[in-house]
Amino acid sequence: MADLVYRRVSSDLKQKIVDNEFPNKRLPDERTLSETYHVSRSSVKRALKVLADDGIIFKKRGSGTFINPLYMKNKTIFHYEGSNLGITDSMKSQGKVPKIKLLSFKVVPASKEIQQDLFLADGDFVYEIQRLRLFDDKPFMIETGYIPIKIAPELTQEIVEQSIFNYVEDTINKSVTRSFLSILASPSNEQDQELLNLKPTEPVGVMEGIFFLDDGTPFEVSNMRLHYQYLRYNTFVMV
Template sequence: MAKAKYLEVANELRKRIKQGIYNKQEPLPDQETFAQEFNVSRLTVKKAFDGLERQGLVYKQSGLGTFVTGEIPIKEKIDAPANAFIGLRNQMGKDTIKSQIIHFSVEFPDEQMQKNLDIKKTEPIYNILRLRLYNDKPLILEHTYMPVKLIPDLDKNILHKSIYDYIHKNLNLKFGHAYRKIRAVKADEYDQKYLNAKEDDPILELEQIIWLTNGQPIEYSISKNRYDTRDYVLLDNNRF
């Protein structure tokens, strides 16, 4: 399946920034310039800029343009944007991420899940537990719930690849917004078994609800990783 155009643009701009083609604290060419160069829409370029900003590579100033951030001394390889919508394989590389399916079932939602996903008790949901591996090493334990009515024909073949790619490219659904809660928790038996965590290891937990552009919740999930394998970061920008 072809990579989304904005990801192709973002990857090329990321290479240029790392090669020093664009200097830090200097503005990038405007969106129209890149739109013509890559033969894409300005919206596609904007999405590429947004992705680079989430990664801390650029920042935007209202009325002035988009600037190269430069090297961030506290940035590490395990840092991940807390506000991304593109999925783990697109963040870290399709060849480096694998998925082990621990549980996959269709069931009726309990009272809390009805509230989380704004559905009726008679509307079935997917209950998915996956271990995501990075270069064959345990990275994230993901427990995800999604309404069947919004994501028909979800199967294990898709779960081994990318649910988000299936949602965006096959079903043509777009994420609108998300509410994310990040906290530290104690390792439970699943964390010890699948993440190789010790009983007293801190676990970083990301709980979230994601809505489509029409306001319908499409995902409730809890993702957990060992404290020393992944950080969540946010580039905060005072645009004014």
């Protein structure tokens, strides 16, 4: 990680920011940073861009580079989940116990819509995997996923009862690094109410997503219906 110059600089600067070594909320100018770190100014720019993209700093041409006051005020919100792809890992990191209950697992022909999403042809088959996810024994999400059989021909019930992403990374040696997500709210249906312990007036949050391997291959299309109290999608938006 830190064997890259610009990463070394950006993580060091981030640490200094956290340690409040710039009390006037202003970073040294790029040319000075270039000298003190003994790196080129291009690398400094690249390092600063990382921090700027994270919303930690912002730059004003002609004026200087400044620390986003909110970052110091409330660092916790900057740990946003916008970049968590897998569910299993993001829960484990919070010290919770994730469980999966397999609701159904079968192979079906890909529908027209799934063909388009997963870049498949007529007659291609996909796994249809419906799982209930729990979290300290409380059910919070019904997940229906479709995966082309030709990408993961070896998928078994045992694998599907655990993390599919981890299986792909460990076994096929490809990783899931991108996804396209849609987030919306929806009234709960009977299945939601039964499996997620919801009253009829209580809704679900829906996340629809297509997940890609790092080589760009669409890997899975997934529909996730979450207990409304367990979905909070945080994101930092810049124009």
